[in-house]
Amino acid sequence: MTHQDKPVIGISCGDINGIGLELIIRAFSDSRMMDLCTPVVFASSKVVNFYKKTVADSNINYQNIKDFTKLNPKQVNLFNCWEEEIAVAPGQLTDEAGKYAALSLQTAVAALKQQQIDGLVTAPIHKKNIQSPEFSFTGHTPYLRAMFEVPDVVMMLCAGNFRVALVTEHIPVGEIARHITKEAILSKLQLLNQSLQRDFGIDTPRIAVLGLNPHAGDEGLIGNEEETIIRPAIREAKNKNILAVGPYSADAFFARRHFEKFDAVLAMYHDQGLIPFKALASGEGVNYTAGLPVVRTSPDHGTAFDIAGKGKADISSFLTAIFECIDIIRRRGQYVENRKNPMKKVNPEVFERLEDEAI
Structure with a gap:
């Protein structure tokens, strides 16, 4: 900078x-x-x-x-x-x-x-x-x-410690499912994890992943993307030392305020993530492009x-966007300074404890 x-x-x-x-x-x-x-x-x-x-x-x-x-x-x-x-x-x-x-x-x-x-x-x-x-x-x-x-970026909405990122953005609802791939989810998780460390100063970010279907598919009764695509992506992310947990049923996840136990939430599509975000963030949300x-x-x-x-x-969101831009620039500078102490590998027990706590 x-x-x-x-x-x-x-x-x-x-x-x-x-x-x-x-x-x-x-x-x-x-x-x-x-x-x-x-x-x-x-x-x-x-x-x-x-x-x-x-x-x-x-x-x-x-x-x-x-x-x-x-x-x-x-x-x-x-x-x-x-x-x-x-x-x-x-x-x-x-x-x-x-x-x-x-x-x-x-x-x-x-x-x-x-x-x-x-x-x-x-x-x-x-x-x-x-x-x-x-x-x-x-x-x-x-x-x-x-x-x-x-190669890829992540659209992320932030309001304090409440952050929602998207796998897909502005595409028709009828096309969402074919864009939900293991590769897409893994790419977004990697970029999101890196951004939480570099841009928000979180050493070991906790990321919740939502399901695509109602009730996260109900074990295959309402669609099988959770079993065939989302769970394998989460497993691979864990192998890459990313603390990702899910897939969660989106309605219960937000209604029970489970997001408060995580540093970010990865939603599968625009309205799944942004309707609850905008309802809960009370006008002070900021859109951030992670991965640039x-x-x-x-x-x-x-x-x-x-x-x-x-x-x-109402200038609240605009002012917050200016403040967040300034803060992220500063945190990036600090992150570069702190790179001498790379992140330690996450103990597998941490994954299990987080899954137990969040459900």
């Missing part, structure tokens, strides 16, 4: 007709944020000024930059990604808004690759209007995976077109 004491945090503006710019303005109207990081917002001064007028008590001070050697650590730095006038229509789904959301993200990721910023917080995009020949991804996570050329060589967080909500431009957006 290049700025250990006070990291440079890039912020992409998201859909210009959504709540992203309002969140950015409200978050950085508090000058204390500049004590924690040096923010760089990727947008345009014209769009920022439009939203400044919609935010009551806006107190954001920024300087325009085109050169990362001219960063001011005491105020917001606005990197103008475009100069032209564009129509801002809060709450409207337009192709133009998607085009500039992509431009903000692409410019920010280029800066991240060149280590001009230390981490990235992404404001929400809309998956439909951002599609173009230059951007054909279902969201931030697959785009970042492609840009950093890594860089740090990227985002709030756990969307563009919220219904309240865009009305000054009503």
Whole structure:
């Protein structure tokens, strides 16, 4: 990392007709944020000024930059990604808004690759209007995976010590089962385990794995993926010194708050993990992309077109995403320092004790 004491945090503006710019303005109207990081917002001064007028008590001070050697650590730095006038229509789904959301993200990721910023917080995009020949991804996570050329990443939602990761992300429900393979589960478990150690400072992470079917298949009565795919993946993960336990029946697992005994939960698909997460995390969840060589967080909500431009957006999740980005950058630095003491092999009795405790 290049700025250990006070990291440079890039912020992409998201859909210009959504709540992203309002969140950015409200978050950085508090000058204390500049004590924690040096923010760089990727947008345009014209769009920022439009939203400044919609935010009551806006107190954001920024300087325009085109050169990362001219960063001011005491105020917001606005990197103008475009100069032209564009129509801002809060709450409207337009192709133009998607085009500039992509431009903000692409410019920010280029800066991240060149280590001009230390981490990235992404404001929400809309998956439909951002599609173009230059951007054909279902969201931030697959785009970042492609840009950093890594074989796999994990979408993980975090709220304090409550973390839910996904095997599959934004795919139709009818296609989920064929994407649940032993190889996919094992890859996600390895990345999740590594991220919990490196990014969250947990020496021996405890990971719960959910089943795919209702009641985790009821021993083959309601589907057999648990027996033929998920259990073998968990067994192989244990052989690789990963403290993974399951598969658990998803409904009972969350209803009985078993997640409190684990450092992370691996869900098989989007709604299985994210509905309970969002219900239980009370608005302060953060989306984190584990498995990248860089740090990227985002709030756990969307563009919220219904309240865009009305000054009503809740900044809790966005603020937490900024704080988490800063914290993960610091923890990664500490992890590198501590690598001289590699993790000891987990005693098999620990697996058995955890399984007994968690059920």
